[in-house]
Amino acid sequence: MAAFTLWWQMHAWRTPEVLASTRFSRPDGDEHLSFSLLLPARHEQAVLDHTIQRLLESTHTDFEIIVIVGHDDPETTEVAEKAASRDPRVRVVVDTHEKKNKPKAMNTALPHCRGDVVGVFDAEDQVHPELLAHVDHAFRTTGADVVQGGVQLINFHSSWYSLRNCLEYFFWFRSRLHLHAQKGFIPLGGNTVFVRTAVLREADGWDPDCLAEDCDLGVRLSSVGKKVVVAYDSDMVTKEETPGSLMSLLKQRTRWNQGFLQVYRKKDWRQLPTFGQRLLARYTLMTPFMQAFTGLIIPLNIAIAVFVDVPVSVAFITFLPAVTALVTFVFEIVGLHDFGKQYGLRVRFVHYLKLVVGGPFYQVLLAGAAVRAVWREQRGQNDWELTSHVGAHLADAEVARDLREDVPA
């Protein structure tokens, strides 16, 4: 099981040819598609304006930005309206749902989209100006229905868990998603994702009750045979930051896991044509739980081998899971080095040390999130955990970050 994950995690680096194929190809300067960029924002007045300005710097000539704000959030609305008055390409849509979440907000905006392609960003994303031109090219040359761009957490130096979190994103977007795209089953990411408007409307937009609406959309689209293309370029990724505290990371992870569980139970993946695809779907959606399980079983195994009096051959076998774990460890170290190289970041020795030492603790965190997700799902608590914060007067950065729906790694 760990061996499978490892195999897939290393997908992009299998051969030089595969690695080359995971990148965006150079745009030819021709532009045919128009974009509607959705920007759901909630209590994010501090960063929203900067994000809009940066999006407006895009080299692409034909796009509109639709900022989605809540009717109970005047501060953010004010920032959005101001931006709209400065540039005709920016429009504001107000979401009036009583209980708010990201999929509902985006569904509200969907009828207002005029472009051929709908793109989703978060309010504090740093988007590269040439990204749209590259995506345009990718749509035209591959005939795709969906293009998923890369998202990368960058602040690996902030804390021990952000280091691991960054690396998870790196392996997920750099490598694993490409394999999913190739196999025809893909859980999409929460932003930097582009879908043809017609396809999106045909699919009735996002599922407002799912905690992982992005994953769900990807599963539904790939189940009906839509073509998804993933492209990753370290220059072109959307840069983000890790959750600000361990607790919010745990909550975010719990939500993803629970979302995965919901997607699994919705059974859309059963429509996938081949057995292999269905198996991959089943496996991928259950991964967080198996990951948690193996994270706990490995130390137990070794303890058994060393302390309990068992035959040598049995003891030998109990070490096998540890072998794949060790190989994964080593590849993570190399991945961290590659990550630093690609983003021009200085990775110091202490970071490698943190990566190794933090590994087991991160496993505990993942296991905790998995257990929590199962528990919440069992009790039918499928509200967005962050909604409890919505009435708060002040929008602290953590709530804002919780709002973003990211891609699990």
Added chain:
Amino acid sequence: MTSTLPAVTPAKVPAQRQPAPVARPTGRTTPPLRLRSSRPDLILCGVLLVAILVVQGWNIADYPTLSDDEGTYLAQAWAVQEGRGLAHYTYWYDHPPLGWIQLALLTWIPAALSPESMTVGTMRAAMLVISAASAVLVYVIGRRLSLPRWAAGLGMVLFGLSPLSVVLQREIFLDNLAVMWTLLAFALAASPSRHLWHHFGAGIAAATAVLTKETMLFVLPAVLITMWRHSHRDTRKFAVTGAVTACALIGLSYPLFALLKGELLPGSGHVSLWDGIKYQMTRPGSGFILDQGSGSWGVLQSWLYYDRVLIVGGLAGGLLLLLTWRWSVTARALAGPSFTVVILALVAMRPSGYLPAMYVIQALPFLALVLAGGTASVAHAVLRRWRSEAEHRYLTGGRYALAAVLAISAGAYVVPRWYDGDRTAVTADANAPYRAASKWLSTEVPDPGDTRVLVDDALWLDLVHAGYKPGLGVIWFYKADLDPAVTRTMPRGWKDLDYVVASPTVRRDAVDLPNVKAAIEHSKPVAVFGRGEDRIEIRQIQTASGGVR
């Protein structure tokens, strides 16, 4: 050196003077991405393989003389098959056990069909499988290192048909198994698709080679070089660390095994991995290889006796490739094999080291590849270098004439010698005394189940099948002095034995083994097979009163 390799020396000099032309010359076939689907490659490789198998397989049981080590490994494989653990005596970490575990798997089916076939002579046939795999791998490596088809075939022939190879590859040596794994590691490291998991596999194969025969450790850097050269800049980081990790993890399973058995570190009352390594590292040296009269010199002479071409030619080829590194594409492509040859040559030159006769086995495929590469390099220099479109017809003709002369003279030197060597291999019967001794002990001794006899390892399995009790009835002769578990059962020393089979090995080693020596001194030959140095005596122990025990 010049006299042994007429084809190499004359052309070497011009090859050094000028850089290779930028435009790749025609006439060199680029290796296909998939050799499996290349018909000419399949046919050539298949035909050569059949020839090699016929020469190596014919008369395999009777030549060369059964070696003590063959008996050791096969007997331990038998112990594994019988479920008696890793050896039928206490396993003492002399070598990692993976080698004879493989032997046990390899001989599993024939041994299950007919248990009596589990003897050294018969089971040599299993080595043909290994030889065949290794020979094919040599061809594949040659092609993957961009040798032309004929040169890859030449490498395969040199490797498979040299009389030295024929003799050594027939024998049940762990080195032969280890060589196969090393070759697999090279082939995977040079995989044309540069696949991450191929490189990972190369690491696993390399570790398997080391766990089969630990001397393969020396070759690992050369595998690494090959992988480095054949990986792509963008993925190299992952490929190389993946391979190193795989190799290290598999390799560490051996100490882990010892640790789990509680035998990693020395302690009283049990064997340990540490002691095993210490024994191997401190084996008395056999002297400097070029020092006439030293043990190593004798070993070298025994190799040269069978074949000079592969050893001298291979070393010269390795030297040529290293010297022409800057100018020759072939030299750079063959960096791995030539580096292996250099490492192994340097290790053999250690003045204080112990040089076993099998040592050369691990060098054979690389000597062959390097010699074939050197020949390809020379052929290229003679036929294509400085050749322009406008070259005069006579000059071109001259090039071909020169090439023909070189090829014919090389052939005239090599073919008669190899013909003689290989003819001996397919006709001579060196093991008649062993067979006769085995037969005598099976038929003439009245009660084998209750008889204790010291034999060398090569005969041991024969006697087990004849009804002697394995371990304490039929005893590996040196265990009578070195294994406490055996000496404990012989409180009266030689007087507790019935027979000692004095084969050349037993007579040679008895000097340092008091119990064996005493047994020989207090016994009389009752049957002698063969003559002179190679004779095998079955000696019956005489007690002081002159009677038999």
